[in-house]
Amino acid sequence: MNLVKTPRDSEPDDVLETSMATVASALSEPSRVSILCALMDGRAWTATELSVVAGIAASTASGHLNRLLSNGLIICLTQGRHRYYSLAGHHIAGLLENLMGVSMGTPKAPVSSTPVCLRYARTCYDHLAGELAVSIYEFMLHENWLAADGSELTLAGKRHVEKMGVVLNSRTRRKFCCPCLDWSERRFHLGGDAGSALFTLFLQKEWVTRTQGYREVNVTDSGRVAIYRLFKLKIT
Template identity: 55%
Template sequence: MLDHQKDVSSEWETYIPELSMATLAAAMSDTSRMKILCALMDGRAWTATELCSVADIAPSTTSAHLSRLLKANLITCLSQGRHRYFRLYSSHIASFLENMMGVSFHTTHPSRKKVPQELLKARTCYDHLAGEIAVQIYDFLSKNQWITDDGNNLTKSGREGFTQLGIHFDEKVKRKKCCACLDWSERKFHLGGHAGAMLFEFFETNNWIQRVTGYREVIITKQGHRALRKYFSLETE
């Protein structure tokens, strides 16, 4: 018993938060690797060739960067036959990157005019919607008590509202039902978690939004503008 306790203690002693954070920061401390991570924020799996193009680097260099990111558990690799695809390791990494963008955006004080308006309006945040539109939707959900005050759960009204829209949740999903995700450009919350992902999927399936291939920007369709006005009281045009 004592030996087992000693082994457990020894394992914990090997974890040094400061060292782990420094290691993670080192894995991200390269512009090309950050370009790769930001590209993967669209929630889809990319090939090495596609990431090579978006980062504007040579294939051999891309391979080295991907290995570094894989080792740091920032991304994961999916194999299908002879093809390999890369995506962010988890939604937690996506939230971390979104927060980093917020910090960098507000510490460097860039003019909003220099940021593409389409990106500010609506974009992907891994598997859910971010930007001005997403923040307005979150405000609607909060005002109408579809979510709890901390944004970490759906209320009875919220469940009923999502059901009326045609969104049905899989209760077996272990992911957090919903969460308040801090939007880097608006500095307010948008909806994350399982509910945020389901809402994004619903919007896309019903052609309320369209992704821009290779970018995080999301286009609100004419049908989407009408639907957002009808169901969420948003004036998006």
């Protein structure tokens, strides 16, 4: 017996497909992509700042921001007379990071002009990304601090990171620990709440500093010493 789909049966799929196409359309404009990439640093930006980053007029930026808002990709925060925009959450950051990876893997993609310093260490929303983050992740795997699939910290891993001073949140609603595909390295770095907590420690200890307005992360002299001591990674 053949089952025939009625219009009502197919409606949920149609709604999902239409929603996916709408989100994809919102991501199809280069200026909007520039805005989203800027927001990947995890901070809130004003419309004026985002218009400068995207290289467009403030009025044009306003229209793009409304489009991104209506599709749930960003949120708007009001503080006094000022309005600030940020990504709608970690899931949007993950979507963008995966999209970057797919784009870099396209055979016809142009040669990347991303600065070497950005490739070495940068933010991926609220955690560390780039060559340094990938090397730390691989060290943690090698030392059995992480499960083989990167989905959780082992008991030894929890003990080591807590000894460093990392504050883990066992009640987090997001993934506690997960591998995040690094778009420039094509390998994984540490994501989830554990990745965020590790990066927070790096900032608090001033082992790394952030470049205002950019995703670039710089390793300090004390950071070089600490990272070598903790992860056996020599930074020149």
